[in-house]
Amino acid sequence: MKHLLVIGLLLLLSCLFSAEIKDGQLYLEVFILNGQQINVSTPGNIIISEIGSPVSRNYQGNITLQLVSKDTEVMWGLINRTEVIVPDSVSIYADENIKEKFIWKDGKLAVQYEKLTFEDKYFPSQEAAEKYAAETGYSLNQIKSIPIQNAGLKVKNGNGVEHFYQLPVSMICHDTTVFDQSKGDYTGTFIVKAIQGKLSLSNLLDIENYAAGVVPNEIGNLAPKEALKTQAVAARTHAVSLLLMNRHINDGYDLCNSTHCQVHKGNFLREPQIDKAVLDTKNIVMFYDDKIADAVYHSNCGGKTETNQNAWSGKPLPYLQGVACYPELDSIDLSIERNAVNWINQIPGLDGMSSWEKRSELWDKTISRSTLEMNSGVRNPRMVTILRRGTSGRILRMKINGSTEEIISGEFKIRQVFGGLPSSFFYFTNGAGTGTGIYSLADNISVKGKGFGHGVGLCQVGALQRARNGWTWDEILEYYYPGITLRTDWLDINAMHLNGRDPE
Numbered sequence: 001m002k003h004l005l006v007i008g009l010l011l012l013l014s015c016l017f018s019a020e021i022k023d024g025q026l027y028l029e030v031f032i033l034n035g036q037q038i039n040v041s042t043p044g045n046i047i048i049s050e051i052g053s054p055v056s057r058n059y060q061g062n063i064t065l066q067l068v069s070k071d072t073e074v075m076w077g078l079i080n081r082t083e084v085i086v087p088d089s090v091s092i093y094a095d096e097n098i099k100e101k102f103i104w105k106d107g108k109l110a111v112q113y114e115k116l117t118f119e120d121k122y123f124p125s126q127e128a129a130e131k132y133a134a135e136t137g138y139s140l141n142q143i144k145s146i147p148i149q150n151a152g153l154k155v156k157n158g159n160g161v162e163h164f165y166q167l168p169v170s171m172i173c174h175d176t177t178v179f180d181q182s183k184g185d186y187t188g189t190f191i192v193k194a195i196q197g198k199l200s201l202s203n204l205l206d207i208e209n210y211a212a213g214v215v216p217n218e219i220g221n222l223a224p225k226e227a228l229k230t231q232a233v234a235a236r237t238h239a240v241s242l243l244l245m246n247r248h249i250n251d252g253y254d255l256c257n258s259t260h261c262q263v264h265k266g267n268f269l270r271e272p273q274i275d276k277a278v279l280d281t282k283n284i285v286m287f288y289d290d291k292i293a294d295a296v297y298h299s300n301c302g303g304k305t306e307t308n309q310n311a312w313s314g315k316p317l318p319y320l321q322g323v324a325c326y327p328e329l330d331s332i333d334l335s336i337e338r339n340a341v342n343w344i345n346q347i348p349g350l351d352g353m354s355s356w357e358k359r360s361e362l363w364d365k366t367i368s369r370s371t372l373e374m375n376s377g378v379r380n381p382r383m384v385t386i387l388r389r390g391t392s393g394r395i396l397r398m399k400i401n402g403s404t405e406e407i408i409s410g411e412f413k414i415r416q417v418f419g420g421l422p423s424s425f426f427y428f429t430n431g432a433g434t435g436t437g438i439y440s441l442a443d444n445i446s447v448k449g450k451g452f453g454h455g456v457g458l459c460q461v462g463a464l465q466r467a468r469n470g471w472t473w474d475e476i477l478e479y480y481y482p483g484i485t486l487r488t489d490w491l492d493i494n495a496m497h498l499n500g501r502d503p504e
Helices: 002-015 126-136 207-219 225-245 272-280 308-312 327-331 337-344 355-361 369-376 411-417 460-468 473-480
Strands: 020-022 025-035 037-041 045-050 056-060 063-067 074-085 098-105 108-123 143-147 152-157 162-166 169-179 186-195 198-206 285-288 363-368 383-389 395-401 405-409 426-428 438-440 444-449 485-487
Touching: 025 037, 025 186, 025 207, 037 198, 045 162, 056 152, 063 198, 074 126, 098 225, 108 126, 108 143, 108 225, 126 143, 198 207, 207 225, 207 272, 207 460, 225 272, 225 285, 225 460, 225 473, 337 383, 337 426, 355 363, 355 460, 363 369, 369 411, 369 444, 395 411, 405 411, 460 473
Parallel strands: none
Antiparallel strands: 020 025, 025 198, 037 063, 037 169, 045 056, 045 169, 063 152, 074 108, 074 143, 098 108, 152 162, 169 186, 186 198, 285 485, 363 444, 383 395, 383 438, 395 405, 426 444
């Protein structure tokens, strides 16, 4: 019973400072990094406070954070029942097992609160919990890590003075702050938790500041102003659609800072033109049929964008069915091998492009037969047959023959099999059969291709070109996401946070 009470307290604390709606704005926790120890470097003050207690201290300059509770033990449990609750009817001090989940309700983003009931059985490892789940019919999604003992934090300042806190804590840094080797600089409020035996550091910020941290790291800080606005709306919309996926619901934060969600590095590369682009498009997101659009984007389509069902399977979305970046491609079918090869060999116009745009336009790579053998699992690979290309010309399915054979499906998997290619829009330059889709493989396999990324949704290079040619941000978005509408009323501003407070 004692352990259950401790578990409840920790689950309760892990909910604090997660997503909330206040002042008509959505606030998120964005992951920065984790580890047993985190070094914090700043020229200014740092305020560290225990969440849920009056303990607070002010530090000047660099400090080190370290997870110190030796008796901290990570256990794993199984959720056997989830009950939706009304937040103002439950006191967080009385009810222990509550989590937040993003939902789409009445055409708006809302936060749903759920009470969790656990199976009365716990496991020392994730593998043990998965084995039990497989034997008893539980879903892997029902497995959750649970720390048995409260975790402690040791904070050491530059003079070697140490203080101890109970996690989680909030940390406020008003000046530019760097954490270990993370490629970014940050200011504002941060949350430090113990997740699966490590410190987890996240940034608590509103969605507009989040978008301002994404834009320069996704499309570049020197992009034309209309391209910056385009990226701001796409980033904001994509963030909302990612929240609805709840992909980090058990990780202790809302969004990560990598390409798995969107690249976010705080204030890195953030300049006045970035802030203006975000402000000029404040709160604007894309809708389709009263739902938030899945505003995926990529670096360079290579000529045409791909359909969502080709890239990831699933239900076709009308606004993600592929468009041509170049007018001449309206009448060219890139799913035909000969057409794909001919287009790849077209020399692109590179005037006005940045260095990264040029690199994504046309590229080549060589991979050894032995590496392909290791990556594909095909012994002594000798031949490749292209079985299917998509709307964008990206290879979606191929067969590799040798002493054995394998069929490789999915554009991302194909890229990985050939050594991490920028895209799967390529052909083999030193194999017989160019134009037929059947290629013999040399000892050193050479490929030539176009594009960078999955090819679905907004093409960032295409957006940059159109912005340079006088297109406005809304024209660019409506071209790459046909049929979408632009709206600002996407947030349930009447929602309450877990503690039952009205939005301030």
